[in-house]
Amino acid sequence: MLELAETTQNPGDGPSIVELTNSILPILAQRAGSIDESDTFVGANYALLKDTGLVRAGVPTELGGLGAEVPELCEMLKSIARVCGSTALAFSMHTHQVAIPAWRWRNQKVTAVEPLLRRVASEQIILLSSGGSDWIGGSGTATKVDGGYRITARKRFTSGAAAGNVLMTGAVLEDESGARSVLHFGVPMASPEVSIEDTWRTLGMRGTGSNDVMIENLFVPDGSVAFSRTAGQWHPVFQIIGTIAFPLIYAVYLGVAESARDIAVEMVRGKSASDHVIGLVGRMETSLRAAQIAHRWMLEVVGRNEPSAETINEVMIGRSLVARHSIEVTELAMEVAGGAAFYRSNGLERCFRDIQGARYHPMQPGPQSHYAGSFALGLSIENIF
Template sequence: MKPILASQMTEATPVGSELLETARRLSGIFAERASAFDEGDRFVSENYAVLKEAGLVAAAVPSELGGVGAEIGELCDMLRILAHGCSSTALAFAMHTHQVAIPAWRWRHQKVAAVEPLLKRVAAENLILLSSGGSDWIAGSGSAEKVEGGYRINARKVFTSGAEAGDILMTGAIHRAEDGSEAVIHFGASMKAPEVKVVETWRALGMRGTGSNDVAIEGLFVPDSAVGFSRTARRWHPVFQIIATIAFPLIYAVYVGVAESARDIAIGLAKKKPINAHAVELAGRMDTALRGAQMAHRSMVEAAERNEPGAESVNDVMIGRSLVARHGLEAVELAMELAGGAGFYRTNGLERRFRDMQGARFHPLQSGPQAQYAGAMALGQPVDEIF
């Protein structure tokens, strides 16, 4: 498998076409392994080795900094296609991809020079960046004790997808000042540091190969110079508006891919039986639901492509996120019904997609906070503390 290198690109070679052709090839490879990872609760480490070899680790790094230079729509298509082969690989890799795409966006659109060394390292060293899911959402988690020259960090970060393969955990912790105020400091923690350990906790309904284990941080020293930024805990910050606008189209591209592959499996199984009016109706309802998920996801991408992160883009992306989840879940449920008893067998792969799709329920903003956020926006109310 030849890697995609920025130096090999020409003006006549669109980044998207090369990237997606590579994703299709890898998806076929990953499909052959997916059930083994799922049944054994094993992290997809072999697939990460292939992703590195193919050059996709640097897909979101700007070409000027040694990467592929893919834009968000192309990255979404890459992840959606990978999900057809292995949902877990695609979702875990989406967490790395968005952690690269966010500083890449800031470098490209806000001229933030401070992120350049990290982006260059990702491209040159094939670094894997980790995200700790809900632990590092708006509220923050863990403690950051102020000590001479920096902070002493203690934290337990859950849902750290790809933890086993990670090089740097992009995370944060809460510093409580003497006056009672709380600020979240953000930093990168080396996964090779002795104070940082992976705790195997990931035994889940679906997405079993993501290796979304806990990461325990015990007494890690973070110097003042390594703090990327600081923000008020439990309130939206402009950087988190960027994060939400860019990350969630990438993450939910995976769930669109899961629903698409479930649909394809169900159609294949249904065609092996006599087709009656009920099957025709189920197929029509399934494709309608799937189209709803695809259209909702497209709206998420369009919100990100405006390159104007703020409360409005967060609202647009999160409305799309809820609609992708709702319609995607409906599509896989109908796929199970259309397939009939055959869909219940593991060997056909449909029940795994059904389980993997359930993960779409749990990423922020979940249905309650998302509705509150959208309602507050509609009524002109503050959204700073809705998450």
């Protein structure tokens, strides 16, 4: 399962997304072990992603990109994750920050996103996401000044920070009455008011470089604020973000689970397997299929092109199922392989550590269950996140 299956072709005479992705997998696979062992950021792999043009994969062809939509981008990320989870997860943050404005350009005719998408296509800039530290509640502070705002914030879990050009983020503005709103804007990573604090020493996904980004008194002009929303409450733009981003992010964890399954099966194939091991393999296959079906459901929801409170509910149910069953796959893979799974050289224990990250993205099981239950009962969900 090392290669991405041929599905769709890019328009024109150039290589397909499939061919471009497959061309870099051997190099990513070769580097993955040493990156993990040394806590090295996957920065060198970004050069490959740029050289192949995959950085602009999600930009519409009319704006200079490769025109891939969410299902094909998921296959790209899943394929990369099978050989290097850290590269896939870090790149998924750029990928969803491109896919969201691309979706708005295609489906809502929002022309304001064109300059950003054209920059991704022509300059191959890397977009960063602060979603892990922001989400619906927001973080950081915005203070109103003449002509704009002064921003101070710590943005945790900023995957790929060292490779990024623009951080897509926000900050909380509190008015005289105590009402809190979140302003959204892009932050140039080269600004002198922006720095990276090296905090990423973790159990898994060690190469993502998901360090803290520090913003100290950065001036953001009024005209650079993309939109404002009430803090701690769902907004239509976040319904778009949630619907599109999470199938892409969880494609990564599905790819890690598929890799764990393949490694475990290869380790016991051709050997005399006990009924116990055969049963474990069967349970592993069943859990993997459950994760794959759940992810396919997420993509079906995206395909409706109607982000809403309902699609958030369905996508987040899918997110919980993909996480639960992908974690179970790697646990069963460790049992299938037996004591040999404990050795780093087999790559299975890295899958086991990397998959743990699936637990921590929004919406985690508690809020997700609360949201799903409230939605089913016709109760308010606007403050559940």
